[in-house]
Amino acid sequence: MQQDNPQAQAPVAARIVTCVECGRQVPADEVIQFGEYSVCADCKPVFQQKLAEGSFRPMTLAFASVGRRFAAVSLDGVLIWFVFFIVGISVFAALGKSGLAASMVTLSTIAWPIFSTVMSAGYMIFFTGKYGATPGKMALGIKVVRATGAPMGYGLATGRYFATFVSSMTLGIGYLIAFFDEEKRTLHDRICGTRVIRT
Ligand SMILES: [Zn+2]
Structure with missing residues (x-):
């Protein structure tokens, strides 16, 4: 019995990541990776600009009180x-x-x-x-x-x-x-x- 192949049946769970520029939740395969940063396609140009200027601040930082x-x-x-x-x-x-x-x-x-x-x-x-x-x-x-x-x-x-x-x-x-x-x-x-x- 070979039809129960778990690899063929398991659905590929779409991994969701957070864009560091706008904070939106995006499927992992739609983001562009810059080192440790995940950036959505819409934010890529502005992100690259900020990175070049050194003015980038991630949206995902939650400042401690x-x-x-x-x-x-x-x-x-x-x-x-x-x-x-x-x-x-x-x-x-x-x-x-x-x-x-x-x-x-x-x-x-x-x-x-x-x-x-x-x-x-x-x-x-x-x-x-x-x-x-x-x-x-x-x-x-x-x-x-x-x-x-x-x-x-x-x-x-x-x-x-x-x-x-x-x-x-x-x-x-x-x-x-x-x-x-x-x-x-x-x-x-x-x-x-x-x-x-x-x-
Ligand atoms: Zn974004």
């Missing part, structure tokens, strides 16, 4: 503080046991500030560089991307980490401007050309 971003940053703060607390307690307990009181002074005045600075920088740069999101952002379902929606990578993640200090130094105004921006950009997002989106 300021509240959600604030919650993610707070959660990261708690996580980092918790790790520091555990590490700090362990190190001081070990030193206390071995009676190295002098080392404890050195540790708290010199080594600790260096350790905590390097640790928080490492945490932010590693997670946003590799995944586009720190654990706090992951928990809130948001991530940082380039304006095109492409991943940041370690280089831009490092730059963006240092740019956050600029937002902090402006008495937090660098953060508050996100409320008034239609793409919810902070000052460091503007500096780095990044956006924070819902995943």
Whole structure:
């Protein structure tokens, strides 16, 4: 019995993709693929134009609310503080046991500030560089991307980490401007050309 050939019978499900330019749902075989971007036939000319100018912004980006971003940053703060607390307690307990009181002074005045600075920088740069999101952002379902929606990578993640200090130094105004921006950009997002989106 050869007539039950599943390959011949299975209907080819028309895969639907979203045009990054106009946001319309289009069958996959009707779009033009530009790297990771799917573009419908109507949008192809304008898309190519924008790509050439570097002014392309995908319709499919859903910008994360300021509240959600604030919650993610707070959660990261708690996580980092918790790790520091555990590490700090362990190190001081070990030193206390071995009676190295002098080392404890050195540790708290010199080594600790260096350790905590390097640790928080490492945490932010590693997670946003590799995944586009720190654990706090992951928990809130948001991530940082380039304006095109492409991943940041370690280089831009490092730059963006240092740019956050600029937002902090402006008495937090660098953060508050996100409320008034239609793409919810902070000052460091503007500096780095990044956006924070819902995943
Ligand atoms: Zn389109």
